[in-house]
Amino acid sequence: MHLAPIDDTPQDQHIPRLSREQCHVARLARDARFDGRFFTGVLSTGIYCRPICPARPPHEHNVRYFPSAAAAEQHGLRPCLRCRPELAPAAHGDLPPAFARLLARIDGGELAAGSLATLAQQAGISERTLRRQFEQHLGASPKQVELTRRLLLAKRLLTDTPLAITDIAFAAGFTSIRRFNDAWRRAYGLAPRVLRQREGAGEVIAGRAALTLQLPYRPPYDVAAMLAFYRLRAIPGLERVEGNGYERHYRVGDQVGWVRIEQGKGHRLTLTVHDLPPAALPDLLYRVRRMWDLDADMQRIGEHLGHDPLLARVQSHWPGVRLPAGWDEYEVMLRAIVGQQVSVKGAITILGRLVARTEAQFGMAQLPTPTQLGELDLAGIGMPSSRIRTLQGLAAALASGAISLATASDEQLLALPGIGPWTIAYWRLRCGHDPDAFPATDLVLQKALGGGSKLPVPAVLAQSAPWQPWRGYAASWLWHAMSERPELLHELTSSLGA
Incomplete structure (x- = not known):
């Protein structure tokens, strides 16, 4: 079934924040701030493009706009070889937060390894509701979204790397080279090797070269x-x-x-x-x-947070500051626990000792797995016994399967010894899954908002409430300002409070 394109009719519900006129202006200007937020389908050529495509802009009457690459491909269009839609940043900021988090997991390959029913169950909704959300927000079915993800990843690897086509097929999530070839031909009308010949990816290699x-x-x-x-x-x-x-x-x-x-x-x-x-x-x-x-869509985030005079001034001094995340949920939790009530330098020293002890005992230069952490001798590592018990309690819960950091609720985490609201909020913020996570009890944030004095938590929460759903970015901006020029931030805070 062909999905309705974006237009000004009542049926157009796929991109509620972008009108057809906004898409038209953005593509003519090749505005990089809109890259990935919509795709331009050119009906006369049968291709779809990013708004930054360097090709000559088509006439508006030949154009339809789509909220996702999957919607364009479900409409029978092929990706442009010049602007390469597979390279566009994701546009999760246009989506409801819960759906955006679930889609991010699909981007990480969870639907390739699992089922839509499992994802729906973990999200606390029915599979039917989840399918309806895909159609509403992305203009495509879950099956099409997953297929497009695989095909565009394969296209990227075919174009940018000299990997063998068989390696690319399995890397993209296809279970056989035949399935890959069939899906590719149906979607793009040519064999994968033909694209490689056109793009000149170089000498084909197999294995693990750079x-x-x-x-x-x-x-x-x-x-x-x-x-x-x-x-x-x-x-x-x-x-x-x-x-x-x-x-x-x-x-x-x-x-x-x-x-x-x-x-x-x-x-x-x-x-x-x-x-x-x-x-x-x-x-x-x-x-x-x-x-x-x-x-991240920094234009949208900046416009929202810029309504606050303090954040507007911080943004003017340090534009482009993002929300750095960690390698994975487990590593971020270890960092959060070790970092409780100690300096960053002190926490990193302890984490380095954890890596060294893991290598000495298990022959692996890495942070210990939950099972390894339960077996390590942590005496003399530089942490109080209470924090060691917190690490061991986390390790036991994860190793036994009592909790999973991918799906753990705040209540489950609070039940673990030594884990409180600050640890959970900081962990969620640094996992990169929740841009609204905000550790209101953080001392640096309290001083940032208090002009150098510790602002009470209720006042911090009240001041940060209008920043939702981007409080994590506000925290990142304030932390950065405090690390770069705390005296300027205190001056700004004091002048606005006067």
């Missing part, structure tokens, strides 16, 4: 601020910031490779991957995009 991929984002983006954040928090033996790039070891089974992320040309980062199997690429891309907050 690969380089481009990761676009919508401007503004303060890459230097992100590097400064990760430089201060790099865990010895696991990660480092060297020069203008972030590097870390990454284990997949028994294979250990490493990745490097740095500023690329234009509005993009460059990801270099060494010694990892092709099947690890989807998960790696998902982690990096989430960690570096590459899909």
